[in-house]
Amino acid sequence: MAFQMLDTSAVARALSQVAERQDDLVDAFFERTEEAELPAEGDGPGFRLRREEGFAVRLVRGPEAWLAVRDGLEAGQLADALRQVARALPAAAYPEPRLELAPWGDPPAAEELAEVPLAISRAIRAHHVAFPLRLAVRRHHRELQVIGPTLVPGPERETFYSLAAELPWGRWGMLTPDLDDLGALAEEAAEALVERFRCRQAPPPAARSTPVVLGPHAAAVFLHEAVAHALEADTLGLTGRPESVLELPLGPPSLHVLDDPGSAPVPVRRATDDEGSSVLRRWLIRDGRVEQPLADRRWSRHSEGLSPGAGRRASRHEPPGPRSTHLELVPGEASDDDLLAGAEGGLWVAEVDRGRLDPLSGRFVLEAPSARRIRSGGRADPVGRLRIEGRVAELVDRVAAIGGQARSTGAGWCAKGGRRLAVWATVPSLLLDPVEVGP
Amino acid sequence: MSRRAPLADVLAALDDRGLPTAEIYAKRGRARVLELTPRGTTSSVFREEGWAVRASDDRRSFMASATGRPDPRGPGGAWPEADGEALELPGPETRRGVASPGAWREPADLDAPLVGEREGVHLLASLASELERELPGARLLGATLADGGSEVEIVNSLGVGVEHRNRAAHLRAEAAILGPSAEAVVEVVVREARRIDPRALARRLADRLMVAREGRAPERDRAVVLLAPVVVARLIEGLLPLLMGPRGFELAARLEDRQGRFASTALTVRDDGRFPGGAFAAPADGEGVPTGEVTLIEEGRYRQPLLSWRELDRHDAGERSGPGARPGAERSTGCARRPSWRDLPRRAPGHLHVVPDPEVSVRALLGRMARGYYLIDADGPGGFDFEAGRFSLPVVGFAVEGGVAASPIAGVRLTGGLGTLLRGVEAVGRDLLFQPAAGGLVGSPTLLVSGLEIQPR
Numbered sequence: 001m002a003f004q005m006l007d008t009s010a011v012a013r014a015l016s017q018v019a020e021r022q023d024d025l026v027d028a029f030f031e032r033t034e035e036a037e038l039p040a041e042g043d044g045p046g047f048r049l050r051r052e053e054g055f056a057v058r059l060v061r062g063p064e065a066w067l068a069v070r071d072g073l074e075a076g077q078l079a080d081a082l083r084q085v086a087r088a089l090p091a092a093a094y095p096e097p098r099l100e101l102a103p104w105g106d107p108p109a110a111e112e113l114a115e116v117p118l119a120i121s122r123a124i125r126a127h128h129v130a131f132p133l134r135l136a137v138r139r140h141h142r143e144l145q146v147i148g149p150t151l152v153p154g155p156e157r158e159t160f161y162s163l164a165a166e167l168p169w170g171r172w173g174m175l176t177p178d179l180d181d182l183g184a185l186a187e188e189a190a191e192a193l194v195e196r197f198r199c200r201q202a203p204p205p206a207a208r209s210t211p212v213v214l215g216p217h218a219a220a221v222f223l224h225e226a227v228a229h230a231l232e233a234d235t236l237g238l239t240g241r242p243e244s245v246l247e248l249p250l251g252p253p254s255l256h257v258l259d260d261p262g263s264a265p266v267p268v269r270r271a272t273d274d275e276g277s278s279v280l281r282r283w284l285i286r287d288g289r290v291e292q293p294l295a296d297r298r299w300s301r302h303s304e305g306l307s308p309g310a311g312r313r314a315s316r317h318e319p320p321g322p323r324s325t326h327l328e329l330v331p332g333e334a335s336d337d338d339l340l341a342g343a344e345g346g347l348w349v350a351e352v353d354r355g356r357l358d359p360l361s362g363r364f365v366l367e368a369p370s371a372r373r374i375r376s377g378g379r380a381d382p383v384g385r386l387r388i389e390g391r392v393a394e395l396v397d398r399v400a401a402i403g404g405q406a407r408s409t410g411a412g413w414c415a416k417g418g419r420r421l422a423v424w425a426t427v428p429s430l431l432l433d434p435v436e437v438g439p
Numbered sequence: 440m441s442r443r444a445p446l447a448d449v450l451a452a453l454d455d456r457g458l459p460t461a462e463i464y465a466k467r468g469r470a471r472v473l474e475l476t477p478r479g480t481t482s483s484v485f486r487e488e489g490w491a492v493r494a495s496d497d498r499r500s501f502m503a504s505a506t507g508r509p510d511p512r513g514p515g516g517a518w519p520e521a522d523g524e525a526l527e528l529p530g531p532e533t534r535r536g537v538a539s540p541g542a543w544r545e546p547a548d549l550d551a552p553l554v555g556e557r558e559g560v561h562l563l564a565s566l567a568s569e570l571e572r573e574l575p576g577a578r579l580l581g582a583t584l585a586d587g588g589s590e591v592e593i594v595n596s597l598g599v600g601v602e603h604r605n606r607a608a609h610l611r612a613e614a615a616i617l618g619p620s621a622e623a624v625v626e627v628v629v630r631e632a633r634r635i636d637p638r639a640l641a642r643r644l645a646d647r648l649m650v651a652r653e654g655r656a657p658e659r660d661r662a663v664v665l666l667a668p669v670v671v672a673r674l675i676e677g678l679l680p681l682l683m684g685p686r687g688f689e690l691a692a693r694l695e696d697r698q699g700r701f702a703s704t705a706l707t708v709r710d711d712g713r714f715p716g717g718a719f720a721a722p723a724d725g726e727g728v729p730t731g732e733v734t735l736i737e738e739g740r741y742r743q744p745l746l747s748w749r750e751l752d753r754h755d756a757g758e759r760s761g762p763g764a765r766p767g768a769e770r771s772t773g774c775a776r777r778p779s780w781r782d783l784p785r786r787a788p789g790h791l792h793v794v795p796d797p798e799v800s801v802r803a804l805l806g807r808m809a810r811g812y813y814l815i816d817a818d819g820p821g822g823f824d825f826e827a828g829r830f831s832l833p834v835v836g837f838a839v840e841g842g843v844a845a846s847p848i849a850g851v852r853l854t855g856g857l858g859t860l861l862r863g864v865e866a867v868g869r870d871l872l873f874q875p876a877a878g879g880l881v882g883s884p885t886l887l888v889s890g891l892e893i894q895p896r
Contacts, residue, residue, distance in 0.1 A: 416887040
């Protein structure tokens with residue numbers, strides 16, 4: 001672990017000098033990140049390695065906050081950052097803490113990543129198709145340590161992989177927590193890419209109201225955009241008090257949605273959030289009612305109805321904000337066949353490219369690259385690029401059935417406010433009936 | 440900040456490892472960022488320091504970057520293995536055709552102090568209060584002001600050695616009004632935060648919110664349109680495949696009409712990495728190649744797209760030349776932008792802009808319109824289809840009658856042929872304004888254009 005040599009007690013003592021008032025929130029966020037990238041063939045340089053370490057010190061006092069951010073970890077930097085966030089100079093300064101980290105290990109080898117595009121190419125060939133594909137593979141590793149004046153949680157670490165493909169008819173991406181079962185991963189990627197190839201010239205659907213079955217990946221994006229973003233304290237704060245949504249009906253009584261970073265896939269599992277608060281098994285929606293919006297320390301400290309534990313930061317350069325980490329939709333009892341049978345004449349959407357929520361109007365759009373018409377209880381002819389639109393509350397209310405088989409999946413990169421975070425989900429397929437679909 | 444000696448040590452270490460082709464990019468910067476949100480203000484101070492290496496032998500290459508100062512042992516004390524293909528770097532022998540920009544004079548305001556915390560918070564608070572005054576009921580959803588400066592050093596094994604300083608400030612503000620709800624965003628990039636006028640920005644936001652809330656969509660109509668700089672900037676952004684990269688030659692040839700006309704004689708488009716007073720003005724790009732001015736469209740004639748030295752070499756060699764290729768006449772300039780030391784250099788506009796006419800005011804352009812539309816902002820992403828030669832951009836603005844803005848319009852698209860857009864420019868104003876786009880800056884003054892259509896969405 002990178003932070004085993006960090007003198008956390010000394011840092012905590014130094015922070016305590018900045019917390020002059022009882023309700024001051026002060027912390028230091030140390031991070032070390034490593035990203036290894038094997039770019040698409042012919043896209044030089046041939047192997048890329050980014051290594052960063054640094055820290056941020058924060059003081060929150062009432063509605064104001066101060067942040068001092070540093071690249072690198074050198075003597076004198078912490079004292080300098082503390083001076084920048086402190087509102088008054090301390091009467092007596094503690095000695096400067098030593099900022100010593102464990103040495104970096106050897107850089108990752110390109111071979112580990114090089115196996116991924118080869119496996120995917122083989123899996124695509126097994127579908128008896130071929131098309132131009134430019135695929136980049138990245139390994140993301142992050143270690144972090146949060147320190148407060150009185151609280152020093154354990155260090156956290158995350159490792160995962162991302163794939164990004166460019167096709168003549170669009171882009172595709174995928175997150176995976178590991179490469180343990182490369183065959184299954186390659187087949188999942190190949191299925192998604194081949195489907196895009198087969199649907200590339202399919203006409204978009206006419207605008208209409210129709211049942212739609214969302215596959216697990218599409219359902220993950222739907223829930224992330226329509227439930228998680230809608231229930232983030234900062235989103236709710238744009239139009240009123242976040243706690244005013246508690247107990248509000250959202251969806252049918254059979255709908256139960258959680259955010260639980262502690263049950264995420266092991267390589268990205270978390271015990272504490274990016275503010276050092278313990279994570280919760282947070283019921284966003286239980287029995288079709290809002291139970292606990294996503295909140296960080298800054299939002300929760302002035303509201304008894306909100307609990308911290310969902311503070312995330314894309315890097316030390318950004319202040320924390322309330323975001324989801326790992327969404328779970330409690331499975332229902334429907335099989336895939338039941339869902340398809342309940343959506344005759346409708347559409348099966350396996351993947352969604354992006355979703356967009358307008359927090360003021362509640363208007364919500366999901367954009368999918370393709371779909372399949374549902375005929376005779378099965379997936380039939382392809383449909384081209386489509387949009388699913390509506391107001392969040394109405395769309396969530398249209399959840400008519402939930403599949404019984406939850407699947408762990410990367411929900412994708414979330415880029416709210418330009419802050420890019422990997423998000424995860426364990427969700428089954430679900431049926432929305434009816435929803436507005438259009439080109 | 441010269442650190443040439445450590446950078447030379449890194450080059451030597453790479454050479455010892457059998458990687459004779461190498462480039463070191465080092466950057467050190469500072470910035471103050473002030474953010475105003477419904478839950479309060481956040482004031483951040485950043486100190487950035489990092490470096491990146493691109494290195495290659497004759498078969499394989501890598502890029503490695505890290506925080507801190509350049510280290511001959513590699514990022515974190517170790518170099519990665521090279522993979523993929525060999526790397527090309529600019530050097531004296533590969534910069535054939537690069538325009539000679541002359542001596543660089545460092546702008547005096549690079550030494551101005553960063554915006555202070557109170558000063559910045561006051562600017563954002565003024566924006567909020569001015570907005571409320573301009574349009575009661577309107578409020579800022581959020582505003583972020585960033586003011587920063589940096590020092591860059593680039594050396595490579597082919598003899599490039601450059602040091603320069605940068606300075607830029609960026610403000611982005613998002614506002615809304617309820618009942619019925621409307622939202623608006625403004626962005627401004629200048630060299631120094633103190634040049635930002637909160638009252639002018641508040642007026643822009645208020646106009647945009649009022650129009651979005653009260654505007655009605657007219658019937659489909661073909662009329663003269665007056666396009667505000669931000670609308671033209673969005674159109675130029677959509678036209679970038681035509682204006683940047685070797686494929687531009689082919690696309691330009693397709694857009695010529697039967698008489699061989701490409702654009703109106705009123706239209707001249709340039710890119711200038713040293714634009715006087717420009718926020719991104721610098722003597723060299725992210726690979727150390729000198730920046731300069733390149734004319735892309737001159738009085739309606741397509742000259743060339745923006746080309747990097749690498750693309751120009753390939754173009755000269757006949758590679759990727761399309762039907763519109765005119766080898767021999769083109770110039771290259773430093774156009775590889777590198778937002779941070781983490782990023783690889785990518786071709787991007789420096790200050791790509793429509794050249795203004797200093798004699799023509801917006802009022803004069805408006806006065807020339809008996810009937811038409813004054814479009815003040817884009818209202819969403821546009822669609823640009825080079826195969827079909829058509830474009831569509833959601834816009835808001837005013838219907839104009841007798842040279843006066845008569846009624847707000849919203850929920851409409853500006854649409855037409857790409858060639859019609861380029862050839863329909865009747866007059867150009869003097870109010871040049873730059874917007875961030877495609878990793879650089881794109882700018883235009885107000886344009887008067889005929890031949891396009893307004894359609895309800």
